[in-house]
Amino acid sequence: DIVMTQTPLSLSVTPGQPASISCKSSQSLLHSDGKTYLYWYLQKPGQPPQLLIYEVSNRFSGVPDRFSGSGSGTDFTLKISRVEAEDVGVYYCMQSIQLTFGQGTRLEIK
């Protein structure tokens, strides 16, 4: 199984400040088709997950541009340039080669 490891597991951020979440996979997520199947989701309290980023760095429709994804191979990062109150929730990275999520990173506002 491909294991996804996120750090940190929790973040407390002042509104307007940046935030960063790391996700490392136990195997390369670069597929033979040239794509890298790494996704980022946000699960707000009481809601299903919502897709933020697909294939490492592509923002999904309607996702604010303060969210960005980067990385390659086994190391990936989600960055929020200026955290807002509505960004509270749990962030998950996910790989779709074998379908596993990271443990989740809880973001709270200071």
Place this chain on the structure above:
Amino acid sequence: EVQLVQSGAEVKKPGESLKISCKGSGYSFTSYWIGWVRQMPGKGLEWMGIIYPGDSDTRYSPSFQGQVTISADKSISTAYLQWSSLKASDTAMYYCAAEGHVWGKGTTVTVSS
């Protein structure tokens, strides 16, 4: 509007069977895979398996192989997740998701004697 509508909350006893559903609308149901995700109380997300309704090709995550059955009826644009004998440890929220970006609101399953 593209959406997935899941069946309502269930309360069952250990050993009982259960089938929950996920109905797609607003898109070509047979053209996109649908997956099931488990979220146990206070815990993270776990993929259980996926199905491609066009040909019913189904893949299970190793942890769930043999524990549940995923199926789909393309004539009514509905995917299913079923158990033959529930355990207390099956108590969780279950989400369906199409292509990873359209999600149902979830079905709560409670298994208790």
